[in-house]
Amino acid sequence: MKRVLVLGSGEFIGDRVALALAREGIRAVVAGGRGAGGEGIERLSFALQDAASMGRALRGIDGVVNCLSASPGSIARGAAALYAGAALQDAPPRIVHLSSMSVYGAVHGNIVEDAPLRGELGAYAQAKIAAEGLAAGYRGAVILRPGVEFGPGGELWSGRVARWLAARRLGDLGAAGDGYCNLIFIDDLVEAILNALRRPGLEGGVFNVAMPDPPTWNAYLVAYARALGAVPVQRISQRRLAVETKMLAVPLKLLEIAARGARLPWQPPPAVPPSLLGLMRQEIRLVSGRAQAALDLRCHDLDWALAQTAAWWAKSQGPGPRGPEARP
Amino acid sequence: MIVDAGELPEGHALHADICIVGAGAAGIAMALDFIDTGLEVLLLESGGLAADPRTQALYEGEVADAALHSPPDRYRQRRFGGSTTIWGGRCMPFDAIDFEARDYVPHSGWPIGLADLLAYYPRANALCEAGDFAYTVGAAFPVPPRPMMQGFASPHFSTDTLERFSCPTDFGRRYGHKLRAARNVRVVLGANVTSIGLDAGGAAVESLRVRTLEGRTLAATARQFVLAAGGLEVARLLLASRDRQHAGIGNAHDVVGRYYMCHLAGTIGALRFTGPLHAVHHGYDRSDDGVYCRQRIALRAETQRGLRIGNFIARLHHPRITDPAHRNAVLSLLFLAKMFIPYEYARRLHGDDAVGTAAWLQHVRNVAAAPFDAVRFAAHMLRDRKLAERKFPSIIIASRANLYSLDFHAEQQPHAHSRVTLADTVDALGMPRLRVDWRYTAGDVDTVARALALLAQDIAASGIGRFDYDASSVEAEMTRYGAYGGHHIGTARMGTDPRSSVVDADCRVHGVRNLHVASAAVFPTSSQANPTLTIVALALRLAARLRVQGAAP
Secondary structure (H helix, E strand, O other), rough: OOOEEEEEEOOOHHHHHHHHHHOOEEEEEOOOOOOOOOOOOOEEEEOOOOHHHHHOOOOOOEEEOOOOOOOOHHHHHHHHOOOOOOOHHOOEEEEEOOOOOHHOOOOOOEEEEOOOOOOOHHHHHHHHHHHHHHHHOOOOOEEEEEEEOOOOOOHHHHHHHHEEEEEEEEEEEHHHHOOOOOOOEEHHHHHHHHHHOOOOOOOOOOOOOOOOOEEHHHHHHHHHHHHOOOOOOOOOOHHHHHHHHHHHHHHHHHHHOOOOOOOOOOOOOOOHHHHHHHHHHOOOOOOOOOHHHHHOOOOOOOOHHHHHHHHHHHHHHHHOOOOOOOOO | EEEEEEEEEEOOOOEEEEEEEEEHEEEEEEHHHHOOEEEEEEEEEOOOOOOOOOHHHOOOOEOOOOOOOOOOOOOOOOOOHHHHHHHOOOOOOOOOOHHHOOOOOOOOOOOOOOOHHHOOHHHHHHOOOOOOEEEEEEHHHHOOOOEEEOOOOOOOOOOEEEEEOOOOOOHHHHHHHHHOOOOOOEEOOOEEEEEEEOOOOOOOOOEEEOOOOOOOOEEEEEEEEEEEEOHHHHHHHHHHOOOOOOOOOOOOOOOOOOOOOOOOEEEEEEEEOOOHHHHEEOOOOOOOOEEEEOEEEEEHHHHHHOOOOOEEEEEEEEOOOHHHHOHHHHHHHHOOHHHHOOOHHHHHHOOOOOOOOHHHHHHHHHHHHHHHHHHHHHHHHHHHHHOOOOOOOOOOOOOOEEEEEEEEEEEOOOOOOEEEEEEEEEEOOOOOEEEEOOOHHHHHHHHHHHHHHHHHHHHHHHHHEEEOOOOHHHHHHHHOOOOOOOOEOOOOOEEOOOOOEEEEEEOEOOOOOOOOEEHHHOOOOOOOOOOHHHHHHHHHHHHHHHOOOOOOO
16 A cells, blocks of 8 residues: 545544554645645645545545544535545545444443444434445445544543643543543554555454443543542532533633634633533443454553653643642 | 332232342442343332431331440431441451451451452442542552651551541442443332241242332342341341241341441540641541542551450541530531531530530630631531532541540450340331340450550650540540441351351351342451441452352352
8 A cells, every 4th residue: 555545634533644654654645734744744635525626636545544523514525525536436445434433322331333323412423424324335445433532632532631630620520420431542543544444355344443441431530630640630520510511511612612713822611511421421332342353453551541641731731730739 | 220119019029130138338339240240130229219207217126225326227228328328438448457366356257358358349449439449648649648647656556547538429329320221230119128038948038028118018039139238137137037947047046136346436535746736637638539538546456466455546536526615616616506417427526415505605705706717617618528529528627736636446346245136016017126235345445445555655655745535434435425326247247157157258148048148247347447348348249259150049
């Protein structure tokens, strides 16, 4: 494999995949001017949501990693353009399609890849299911369903959570944090993606990608807070969580949008969305035995991975105290 | 799933692989451990999701001496969550010496050792929400907190051990959602087990008789049965089930209900430190996982052996609240707020000292003299206790005079005449009530008296101050409020010999192959430690054994 198109550059996973490909001597082709650059990374201008433009971009491409994870609309439109464009190729490339555990819905228990897909978790999950449908109709696709992607550089499950923990807005959540946190460290996910690109005979395969024996959300939050030095970890009462999700979430989100629109250097504290509470209660365990066997999925030690993540976070915050009671 | 027995038809037969009686700390811990194991579990609970006076009245009984033991319906709760609904949350494991047969502690010696429980303590600690299983200063704190008494060095006492505090966790509120969602666990509320029915040979439980307060009768059958109804109720159930074994189940040798222990606790003396105020650390430290931890003064095992006395710990404590001579606004405020503090804690906090009008007025003057102290304290208790889910565990008042008293908590020795029996009266369901005849021995007084004397000596020898107390008042102080409330230990003790014990090392009732006990009732000795953590650890050990056996009959 010589040239791989990475859709979703400028985002956490896309950037890490592009860099990993370049390290392995595979040319990573990324869309537009955003995201990681450097030797081995080729920038290409094309319209992500246009099948013809995509078709042209796919010329000479051996493989594609689709990590598009923006709005539900762009996920659906991007997938439609990708699979239509890929079908136009003389030699259709292998496409590693990143979906999400959200496609399983609000179910509990040990979940294998054959479980039915349910769109009950909202527009994002519905878009992911629709995109999977397109991927399933393409004979060269390998679908990955990662859990909670974390690691250095990850805003959604690392940076944002670090801010909540440092501000003591999250911590030990009691019964609200009894769900399983199906973590996957970014390096392990990237390795699985690369294996999904390289290994023969995986077409049409679907794989859960998460660490075995995941911790509960409480255990994850406490361990991460300790790695960050955001100690003592706070017990967050149900009352406090209700205030966060029912009273503060909407105003904070509106402030965030306004600050972004006005290009202010200041950002409000991240909102704790109500959907997060549902996820943190959900006792779902992604069974990733299939990925362990076929993609050679291996997971780093959680404490080590959290230490790496915390070190990144500390560096990104610059010198100075990291929280009200932070300890060096 | 959680259902109410009242919704089931008359005569309904409940069936499961494992039937657990009592949804308190032990019963809920076990049920949680069976989730998704493929075993069908029935958890029978007398009470409902909230307290109900009619159900609680089923706990009423008699005491031989009201000065020595609280009424049997106090310090325990007959409802989902059991007595964890009123639990103070203090956790610590037993010490290795507690399991040993000690020739100076009659009837001591467990058939298992600390090593048999170490695999279960961390999970028990997690269920109790007491954080890491780390019970020494070194293990719990990467950066050591201030020592409790700077300069105190003793060959006899350690200040390195900790007690850790649960939220405190009401097991029903905390874990009810998991039981409700579990497909293989059925919790039946309002289900009062009134007797245990053995088979014709008396070697196995056939079914339990279950009654509701509305008069419905149900039956519960299972392959394995676990009594997890608390240290008093387990004995009552065994003694009241007399169809096949006339003295009660497991009681062929008259052991059930005997060797009843609580703990010996009290507050005594005046401990005056001579160093600077900051050399004394009276209070809690929070470990990184957010748990309140407290250092304490623990009698070392080798000293116990040398002195031939039981286990003992002590903590710094504030002066007696009722006496306004302490001139402390906060203590006076606590005295005046007595009516707002639950009975289980108010009794020990205030005692039953008679307080006259003059003293009462002096308390008011104390508050008025330092109103900001009282306001600050009230704000702290509101924020850190009342409104917090992880509650500040107790009232801590550092003395500006460097003056404290000592709070002690000591092992009570097993004693055959300290016992619970069935009374002649019956409850609303026709079940015999319990009669409690708690007694202590000269050996118990000796444990406390000699430990205090040694502590006074070591404090003086360390040059940090002096501990003055009236040695002749030790017995009076340790029995001032009678048996320590809520610790009901030893009534179905564990051992290898059916002549001197009720259950074997696997907590199975001797001679009844499918009946087990998960409760402090099985502790042969009481340790210095509060029992809840070890109750949960033993329950998890029992659950593991039943899981491995696949609940085979």
